[in-house]
Amino acid sequence: MTYDPATLGQFTITATDGAARRGSLVTAHGVVQTPIFMPVGTQGSVKALAPDDLDAAGAQIILGNTYHLYLRPGDDLLARKGGLHRFASWNKPILTDSGGFQVFSLKDIRKLSEDGVEFRSHHDGSKHFFSPEKVMSIQNNIGSDIMMVLDECVAYGADYDYTAKSLELTTRWARRCRQAHPRHKNGQLLFGINQGGFFKDLRERSLAQLAEIDFDGFAIGGLSVGESIPEMYDMLHHIAPLMPRDTPRYLMGVGTPLDILEGISAGVDMFDCVLPTRNARNGTLYTSQGKVNIRRAEYREDDSPLDPLCPCYACRTFSKAYLRHLYVAQELLSYRLNSLHNITFFLTLARQAREAIEQGRFAALKAHYQDVFAPAKD
Numbered sequence: 001m002t003y004d005p006a007t008l009g010q011f012t013i014t015a016t017d018g019a020a021r022r023g024s025l026v027t028a029h030g031v032v033q034t035p036i037f038m039p040v041g042t043q044g045s046v047k048a049l050a051p052d053d054l055d056a057a058g059a060q061i062i063l064g065n066t067y068h069l070y071l072r073p074g075d076d077l078l079a080r081k082g083g084l085h086r087f088a089s090w091n092k093p094i095l096t097d098s099g100g101f102q103v104f105s106l107k108d109i110r111k112l113s114e115d116g117v118e119f120r121s122h123h124d125g126s127k128h129f130f131s132p133e134k135v136m137s138i139q140n141n142i143g144s145d146i147m148m149v150l151d152e153c154v155a156y157g158a159d160y161d162y163t164a165k166s167l168e169l170t171t172r173w174a175r176r177c178r179q180a181h182p183r184h185k186n187g188q189l190l191f192g193i194n195q196g197g198f199f200k201d202l203r204e205r206s207l208a209q210l211a212e213i214d215f216d217g218f219a220i221g222g223l224s225v226g227e228s229i230p231e232m233y234d235m236l237h238h239i240a241p242l243m244p245r246d247t248p249r250y251l252m253g254v255g256t257p258l259d260i261l262e263g264i265s266a267g268v269d270m271f272d273c274v275l276p277t278r279n280a281r282n283g284t285l286y287t288s289q290g291k292v293n294i295r296r297a298e299y300r301e302d303d304s305p306l307d308p309l310c311p312c313y314a315c316r317t318f319s320k321a322y323l324r325h326l327y328v329a330q331e332l333l334s335y336r337l338n339s340l341h342n343i344t345f346f347l348t349l350a351r352q353a354r355e356a357i358e359q360g361r362f363a364a365l366k367a368h369y370q371d372v373f374a375p376a377k378d
């Protein structure tokens with residue numbers, strides 16, 4: 001990995017359209033064009049897809065989960081193998097989350113303290129402890145280009161007092177992460193994570209505290225945790241414009257095509273979500289004409305391609321009838337072709353957003369897809 005320390009982490013905005021931003025971020029494994037969608041490779045692979053599939057689909061960066069990779073194959077093994085890039089033969093950028101989110105979703109098997117969080121592995125029940133320093137060390141061993149701080153993602157519905165205390169802990173952990181991993185050590189960038197639940201003053205307090213720490217970017221955490229769409233959008237539009245302008249804004253775990261376009265319209269630059277690959281596996285496919293449930297009997301003899309406007313291998317090569325057959329027959333090829341298509345759709349959407357911002361027609365693109373994905377009118 002060769003990079004120029006002088007430009008590492010540089011985020012340049014090249015065009016705006018309303019609050020939407022077109023930009024680029026320099027990482028040690030290449031420049032990422034934003035707005036960007038990041039396919040999720042939880043355990044070191046984007047499920048059912050190989051690196052050359054991801055290249056063909058236009059993926060610039062993928063996401064890895066620190067919790068999962070720490071438990072299996074182990075960050076020590078990844079370090080011995082030269083890091084995740086070499087281990088998984090993925091030579092473009094990787095972002096790793098801190099593992100906090102997964103641990104906090106293991107409700108009953110974890111204990112929170114000032115120093116970190118104790119939890120039990122969902123594999124074998126063995127006991128483990130994540131401190132800010134530990135998750136920095138794990139992400140260092142993984143070798144990700146963008147690391148995330150350890151944070152507490154409070155549950156939807158958490159009360160004001162708990163949320164206020166939690167954000168203060170997340171800030172103290174963020175400071176410890178920064179101290180544990182000096183700026184750009186090993187070419188790795190570090191993002192802070194805004195918390196504060198659904199209380200606007202607490203969101204602003206969290207942001208003000210994080211902005212005093214030298215981060216390469218800032219994420220919005222604690223959304224897409226069970227709230228309604230209007231609640232998510234309301235908080236999104238409140239906090240995104242208040243985030244530092246000259247560093248990337250990353251909305252964690254979001255979302256549907258319309259959520260992503262809404263986030264871009266609020267000024268967010270980076271997104272990740274398991275939706276494209278998870279829904280591919282249950283036959284829910286995203287197309288330029290809207291969602292297609294490939295399991296439906298109506299496709300049994302349908303010779304047309306899934307999406308005539310999609311450049312992916314699945315759409316260029318097979319009919320809906322064949323894709324439906326593979327799904328119904330539970331053929332493994334169904335996972336691969338459906339995942340390839342959905343990932344291509346999300347990456348194409350991000351590319352279309354970049355082009356629309358450059359040409360000053362982002363609002364029209366958003367309105368088009370709101371029409372395409374409008375809930376079916378009975």
Ligand SMILES: Nc1cc(N)c2c(=O)[nH][nH]c(=O)c2c1
Pocket residue numbers: 097098099100101102151152153154193220221222223224225252253254
């Ligand atoms: N929806 C979310 C998805 C995520 N991966 C995260 C996370 O990794 N950290 N913190 C968060 O708040 C969070 C929220």
Ligand SMILES: [Zn+2]
Pocket residue numbers: 306307310311312313314315316340341342344
């Ligand atoms: Zn396709």
